[in-house]
Amino acid sequence: MNENYNNQPGGNYAQYNTPQNGGYSPDDNRFNGGYGRGNDNYPQNNRDSNKTVIIVVIIALVIILALGGVITFMLLSKNPSDSEKLPMTTTAAATAATEAKTEPATISVINVEGYKSDDAYQALNDAGIKYTVSREYSEKVDEGYVISQSPKSGSIKADEKVKLYVSKGSEKAKQSSQSSQSSENTRTIYINNGGDSSYIIADSNSRYLSESEVRSLSRDQMNxxxxxxxxxxxxxxxxxxxxxxxxxxxWYHGYVEPGSFDANVNSYLNNVEIYNVNLIDKVQKQLGYK
Incomplete structure (x- = not known):
């Protein structure tokens, strides 16, 4: 029995150092740290992991680039370039130019002092100058002529007006005439239309009329x-x-064109005359004459 044991190859080592006896075997992976034939897939798994990491990195880069593009677009949208701001500057300049053009033009004033009122109106109209008229008594300037104006010269804006002062004649002479008429009993309401100095109502320029006396007139007399x-x-x-x-x-001396007179009627008439005109006009309408 001992002889057989000693004669076997490897002796006791070969006999008892088998996998079945818990011994070492080149094919037994329990002792080789996983590098035997039983764990041949490890290098392949490592390569797959590396590929996954690369793909994740690439996707992350793509996402970062995309986000960067979006942010850049938003910043450009909120802050337009100088070329985009140029039309706004141009528009502002155009607006300023338009406002400058709309400023009123100026007109050179012409002097019409001493002109007959109708001639003065015509001259101012021809020059494109607007005007207002005030009538006042003058002991030096005949009735119907321009006494003075303001301004006399220089330039005014197109929407400004020249003020004209037109003579109503001598106040003393008119008072004397009215006194003479009164002394001759010319205050009678009804006067024959015959005769050069006749009036329908001689003192309608200095006395407030009553409605009853106006109604006493005929239709033609009212007119x-x-x-x-x-x-x-x-x-x-x-x-x-x-x-x-x-x-x-x-007593009549006609020189004021109807249009010019009507446009400035209140500057010709005194308060008594304005009242009497309105009264006669009211009665005419009430009686159906107008």
């Missing part, structure tokens, strides 16, 4: 009465019959 208030101030008439009627009166 002459209201227009003789205008005629005293030199108004011309479009109606040939009215013009002929007043031309027959020695």
């Amino acid at each position: 002459y009465a209201i227009n003789e208030i205008y005629a005293r101030h030199g108004r011309l008439f479009k109606s040939s019959s009215l013009q002929s009627y007043f031309n027959s009166k020695s």
